[in-house]
Amino acid sequence: MARIGVVTFPGSLDDRDARRAVRIAGAEPVALWHADHDLLGVDAVVLPGGFSYGDYLRCGAIAAQAPIMHEIVDAAGHGLPVLGICNGFQVLVESHLLPGGLIRNDHGSFVCRDQRLRVENASTAWTSDFAAGDEIVVPLKNGEGGYIASEETLRELEGEGRVVFRYVGVNPNGSMHDIAGITNAGGNVVGLMPHPEHAVEPGFGPDTPEAMRSGVDGLRLFQSALDSLLARA
Amino acid sequence: MIVVEVMPKPELLDPAGKATLGALGRLGHTAFSAVRIGKRFELSVDGPVTDGVLAEARSLAEDLLANTVIEDVVSVHLLTSEDLLDEIDETAAGETR
Numbered sequence: 158m159a160r161i162g163v164v165t166f167p168g169s170l171d172d173r174d175a176r177r178a179v180r181i182a183g184a185e186p187v188a189l190w191h192a193d194h195d196l197l198g199v200d201a202v203v204l205p206g207g208f209s210y211g212d213y214l215r216c217g218a219i220a221a222q223a224p225i226m227h228e229i230v231d232a233a234g235h236g237l238p239v240l241g242i243c244n245g246f247q248v249l250v251e252s253h254l255l256p257g258g259l260i261r262n263d264h265g266s267f268v269c270r271d272q273r274l275r276v277e278n279a280s281t282a283w284t285s286d287f288a289a290g291d292e293i294v295v296p297l298k299n300g301e302g303g304y305i306a307s308e309e310t311l312r313e314l315e316g317e318g319r320v321v322f323r324y325v326g327v328n329p330n331g332s333m334h335d336i337a338g339i340t341n342a343g344g345n346v347v348g349l350m351p352h353p354e355h356a357v358e359p360g361f362g363p364d365t366p367e368a369m370r371s372g373v374d375g376l377r378l379f380q381s382a383l384d385s386l387l388a389r390a
Numbered sequence: 391m392i393v394v395e396v397m398p399k400p401e402l403l404d405p406a407g408k409a410t411l412g413a414l415g416r417l418g419h420t421a422f423s424a425v426r427i428g429k430r431f432e433l434s435v436d437g438p439v440t441d442g443v444l445a446e447a448r449s450l451a452e453d454l455l456a457n458t459v460i461e462d463v464v465s466v467h468l469l470t471s472e473d474l475l476d477e478i479d480e481t482a483a484g485e486t487r
Contacts, residue, residue, distance in 0.1 A: 214455070215460075218457065250459070251457065256459075257459060258457055258459040258460040260403075260405075260460055261406060262405065263405055265405040265408065303403075305402060305460060306459070307459075331403070
């Protein structure tokens with residue numbers, strides 16, 4: 158069975174939800190600890206949401222220097238699938254695994270809503286079960302989710318198809334080009350602000366036209382990783 | 391002591407500064423047309439601040455204290471105990487003026 162690690166930093170909030178999502182997707186969740194130098198042989202890693210180190214210095218900045226990040230940066234360079242969700246995305250940009258930065262929402266308020274996204278790139282390790290153009294709805298909850306990058310970086314991301322998710326309908330935080338998530342050149346590292354791990358189980362996800370809280374669109378990210386790992390094996 | 395000052399890049403929106411400006415306006419302080427909020431780090435050193443330590447602070451400022459994608463390091467400078475005394479003197483002079 159594929160083993161997917163979820164790192165817990167001081168101040169992580171959604172590590173347990175991420176582990177639950179991994180289990181529901183059919184993989185074995187493995188708890189990883191920020192202060193360890195050991196990935197315990199996992200096949201993929203999730204950096205969860207939360208407020209690591211209280212968002213001190215900058216969101217994700219101190220967590221990006223955690224001991225386990227040395228192993229993750231190294232393994233990501235060799236193709237390990239890594240998914241950063243919300244604060245995890247902030248950790249990925251602070252550790253330079255992904256370009257650009259995330260700043261306070263342009264309207265200045267924390268936002269929490271069920272958010273529609275378009276899958277722009279269905280060839281990453283975390284989106285291979287989608288088709289490009291698919292729309293999904295998953296919860297979004299952040300105060301500092303405005304994606305910014307230089308014109309040059311934006312051109313590069315757009316030109317190389319590295320925008321993975323784009324906000325549809327509402328841009329909830331002022332992100333440039335409506336960017337909700339991006340990937341690295343290898344397609345193995347993906348970061349996004351919305352929370353797919355909160356839309357994996359009927360009864361707990363966003364509302365759908367069929368039934369309240371029945372949305373499970375987020376599950377497909379974790380299933381994608383599983384399928385990517387199986388395809389490689 | 392070494393002081394490092396970091397500001398959000400001027401071309402980027404600073405929502406915290408914008409919100410503060412809004413509060414100034416509501417309080418009737420209309421003389422101010424913009425507020426931008428940055429950070430000041432004070433790095434204490436036991437013993438003398440050598441050129442090496444200052445250089446280390448400069449690189450630390452660029453690598454960790456600021457994220458140069460979204461922020462600029464606007465100043466890294468040494469604050470001596472004499473500077474501190476001057477500041478105290480100036481404050482005292484201001485109060486008696």
